[in-house]
Amino acid sequence: MRLVGIGLAAGFFGALFGVGGGIVIVPLLIGVAGFATRVAMATSLAAIGLIALEGVIFYGAHGDLRPIEAVVLGVPAAAGAVIGTAVQQRLANRTLSLAFAVLLVGVAIRLFV
């Protein structure tokens, strides 16, 4: 099943490079599984929830979690997610794909330098 392969790839690259699974999941859902851009991005969020939870359990067992700092970032980020998803509904799939491509290039540049 294609989705199993995509999940494997997302976990693999996520753990290998410390990037979120989303940057791998979104383009694969669009290109390999044939999802519309907006649906791919929404489904990716739900999948990342599970993957992050698995990571938290793994790192939590190692005692690496810092809850205070996580709250300082996570609470404003949750508010930001409300804004981001609302804005997303107003944008065309094509616009979202192109903007996501710009994000990928940005991350790629960060990996090179």
Added chain:
Amino acid sequence: MMTAVLAITTGHVAIAVVIGLAAGVMAGLFGVGGGILFVPVLTLALGLEQHHAQATSLLAILPTVAVGAWRQQRYGNVRWKPSLVLGIAGIAGILAGGFLAESLPGSVLRRLFGALLLLTAAQLVWRARKRA
């Protein structure tokens, strides 16, 4: 723990809150977790060591994507069954990637992954242009 908290100034916390908000907007907009921004803020602004930062980033991703997925559910865009398959398959990928990360030179892998992202970006642009 106490010393780490005391070493952080109000300014650093303000920076973290602002970038946290920006990371959340990006996460909601593009369906990513926000870890790309979380990790550097945790290390540079809040002074966490790399392993602690990566772990804490995952913890900060949880409320971000929970709220994001909830909003997207309201908009009717989430396909839950595929997301469940992705999330469960991810476990094996995380283990494989984690072990490989320990055994191979990181600089080479980073460049390979960067090249892969550039190819992916090119493919997305090509598809979007074709559809128009």
